[in-house]
Amino acid sequence: MDAKFLKELEEAGWHIERVSETGAVCKCLAAGCSLRAKLKQGGYIPKVDPGKRRDMIDIPISQYDDIRRLLRARREGLGLTIREVEELAGMATDHLAKMEKDEPTKIPNSQVLIEWALSLGYELVFRPTQLPAYTRRVVAESRRQQGARQRRFRLERERRQQR
Structure with a gap:
């Protein structure tokens, strides 16, 4: 197996799932696309539509x-x-x-x-989502202390900058 072949697969927009001595099983990363292809080294490598690739699949992690x-x-x-x-x-x-x-x-x-x-070819990405119900409640109930907290946060930032 040639590393150049694997690079060509990724440059064509494929996500490499498995690799054998002669080729690789790859997946299209466009959202909603379930296409998988077994591509052989030295063979034709189709390109994944780069416009769709911007909307890659997410893998939710909770633990x-x-x-x-x-x-x-x-x-x-x-x-x-x-x-x-x-x-x-x-x-x-x-x-x-x-x-x-x-x-x-x-x-x-x-x-x-x-x-x-x-x-292993993954990046960690933080994407904003809804706050959990308990967090929303704590935020709402703690607004009376907001002025004092903002002053404390400002002092802490200033101390960090002085270090």
Whole structure:
């Protein structure tokens, strides 16, 4: 398998799901598109419509277990070992094994999680959504303290800038 071929797939707009010695199974990332293609190295690589690609699919995450399962499936789909991903992400040996297993004994800090995801071709994106009902209630009920809080926040910003 040639790394140049994999790059050509991604440049054509495909998301690589699995890789074999002769080709790759790729998915179209346009929202609502379920197209998958088995593309062979040296063969024709169709392009995904770049206009539609801007509206890529989102993978909702509500807990660490969702991330862990997603990244493990991605690693396995790419046929990479835990040791290889640790090296790609700049992690200590056996660190990923403890984070990736069912009932993990280690939960990554945010920087390690970002590097783990990036090494497997994912980016972490924060998208605004609705506030949970309880958060809305706390915000509404705490408005009487808003003036004092804003003063405190301003003082804290000033202290950080002085450091």
